[in-house]
Amino acid sequence: xxxxxxxxxxxxxxxxxxxxxxxxxxxxxxxxxxxxxxxxxxxxxx
Numbered sequence: 001x002x003x004x005x006x007x008x009x010x011x012x013x014x015x016x017x018x019x020x021x022x023x024x025x026x027x028x029x030x031x032x033x034x035x036x037x038x039x040x041x042x043x044x045x046x
Contacts (some may be wrong), residue, residue: 001036004029 008029 001032004032 004025008026
C-alpha cells in the first residue's frame with residue numbers, strides 16, 4: 001500500500017512519460033486504493 005502512495009506521488013510530481021510497467025503499476029495501485037477505501041467505508045454503512 002505504501003509503495004503505491006509513493007508511486008502515485010512520484011508519478012504526479014515528475015509528470016514523466018510512463019512505460020508499460022508504470023502503467024500496470026498505476027492500474028494496480030488505483031484498484032488497490034479503491035478496494036482499501038471501500039474496506040474503510042463498509043463498516044459505516046451498517
